Amino acid sequence: MFSYKPSHRTSVMAMLLASALLMQACGGANETAQSSNKETTGSSAKENAASPVKITFWHSMSGELGTVTDKLISDFNASQKNVQVEGIFQGTYDESLNKMKASMDSKSGPSLIQVYEIGSRYMIDSKAITPVQKFIDADKYDLSQLEENITQYYTIGGKLNSMPFNTSNPILYYNKDMFKAAGLDLEKPPVTFDEITKAAQALSKDGKAGASFAIYGWFMEQFFAKQGAEYVNNGNGRTAPATESYVNKEAGLKALTWWKSMVDNKTALNLGRKTDDTKKAFAAGQIAMMLDSTASLKGIVSTAEGKFQVGTAPLPKPADAAEGGVVVGGASLYITNNKSEAEQKGAWEFIKFLTSPQSQAYWHVNTGYFPITKKAYDEQIVKDNLVKYPQFKTAVDQLHGSKANTATQGAVMGVFPEARQIVEGAIEEALNGKKTPQAALDEAAKSITEKIGKYNQTVK
The missing domain is CATH 3.40.190.10 (Periplasmic binding protein-like II)
Known part of the structure; x- marks a missing residue:
């Protein structure tokens, strides 16, 4: 990755989730509706102008990674007035996930959380998320614009549960x-x-x-x-x-x-x-x-x-x-279901911003993680980066050459x-x-x- 990457091998996360927490997390899911950029923050334009929806984003990006993440958050906030994202570094992947577990019986947790790939099964079992597939379907979002060999890892039970963010192999x-x-x-x-x-x-x-x-x-x-x-x-x-x-x-x-x-x-x-x-x-x-x-x-x-x-x-x-x-490593973004419909839609708008070719090109060039969006490779800064680092072609070819099956989709x-x-x-x-x-x-x-x-x- 560059000068720093968060370790996949942090302390062991707690195996057992108390039944009470699961029960409290259950039933928190909110039904999503057809959304547009102007509708994500509330039911009326007046409310949007007066009070933008605030999104709390928990992540595990520190050092140079944190700097790049903060820049993307700042760019999103400056690009529109309906949604404002606050990024909060929560430590390692395990530490962040354990904090989320502790917050599940209240509204003190995040609207959006970055979770490492090996936490996928737990996140689904927690009943604490709204699968991004609901927003994809409601928004008629074109998933074909993303790398299939990346999205397949996070597709379980026929639906995409989270949006890939930092991806490597x-x-x-x-x-x-x-x-x-x-x-x-x-x-x-x-x-x-x-x-x-x-x-x-x-x-x-x-x-x-x-x-x-x-x-x-x-x-x-x-x-x-x-x-x-x-x-x-x-x-x-x-x-x-x-x-x-x-x-x-x-x-x-x-x-x-x-x-x-x-x-x-x-x-x-x-x-x-x-x-x-x-x-x-x-x-x-x-x-x-x-x-x-x-x-x-x-x-x-x-x-x-x-x-x-x-x-x-x-x-x-x-x-x-x-x-x-190969199986992709890294982490993805989950929308939590104990927040209002407006917050969940706002988190989805931020996710769409992060998956744009421009955002993905910036993320890739400044971190070394794969672009998850195919058209990011058409951006000039990505082309220039591949000239400077031709070794990265190995990684791209290996990703694209991986045969899609349950082995390369990854274990959960x-x-x-x-x-x-x-x-x-x-x-x-x-x-x-x-x-x-x-x-x-x-x-x-x-x-x-x-x-x-x-x-x-x-x-x-």
Whole structure:
């Protein structure tokens, strides 16, 4: 992403939601009606002119991301007089979501909230949202203008529940100078597990390692999608709520066995769970290849400037993998249903502003996240940015090349944050030689399945 990205791996969010909170959240949904720009803030023009609707937007964008978010909010507020948005940084994704849970029995919560992708199942089960599909239908909003491979993640039960906001996927980064010194083809980077292994062997010399991959559950999820494999049962939790983890199936075993073999033969370093540690080693020229988010691209390229050239390649997969692709990461925007109809419509107007080609172009160029709107690529600043950062074409091609199916649509489960950390623990145990890959993944799958069962009991 650039110089900063919020971590997907924050503290584990609470698994169980009290029945009372669910009951209070139920029934809060307001029916939406046909809306227009002039009608979003009230029933009369007089009310609109006298008192604009105020929207509270909770987000987790800090640092440079927060600055860009504030600019978009300011531009929206200046563009019209009917709706005024107040953006409030609420900490990490987990912290923000926990604050929303605490506010569900009152009107003190947000009108609009940014939630990370692995919180999708919980947000639906909370009964605290009005799906954006209602506003899309009422407004006859053309969804085809958005990237299908992005909106499909947030489409559950045949409707779009939230609007994608910050979106990324993982790619392989490699040091072109080290590739050249090792006699490797700079323009034909490795794309399969075996090719990564061979390249790493050639690159591991003079005290430097061929690769390092942070112990990040998101990467395991992506390895499943690249193999066209589902991560949980019931159509990845989309045809019905998930009841069983598949992390110990063939796709997971192939990925972890390959990963461990590289660590064992010392062609890959195990630098632990922090992605920042891997990025620092890459920037220092200590490792030649790593995996990271597409949203980190600008920061990675800028840090390497003057030291070495950065190349990018798609996320690797087994040579015999079934047709698949990548799952989008990041977060989306949910409209809460315990606010007035006017507030909900106002939040929808703000969402439409954020999805415009101009807003998406500005967001992409200044953050590194994907534009979710296709026409954003026609904006001159996006074209100029792709010239400056040609490595980003890998990310765009990988997104567009992902075959649409339940594997690439992404898994959904109510305990996803916990599941991700459990998987990270399993990877850690396998790489450190405490358990075989199969034993580590078997235990992880059992634990995740048990937690899914307990969660499902709370939302029956």
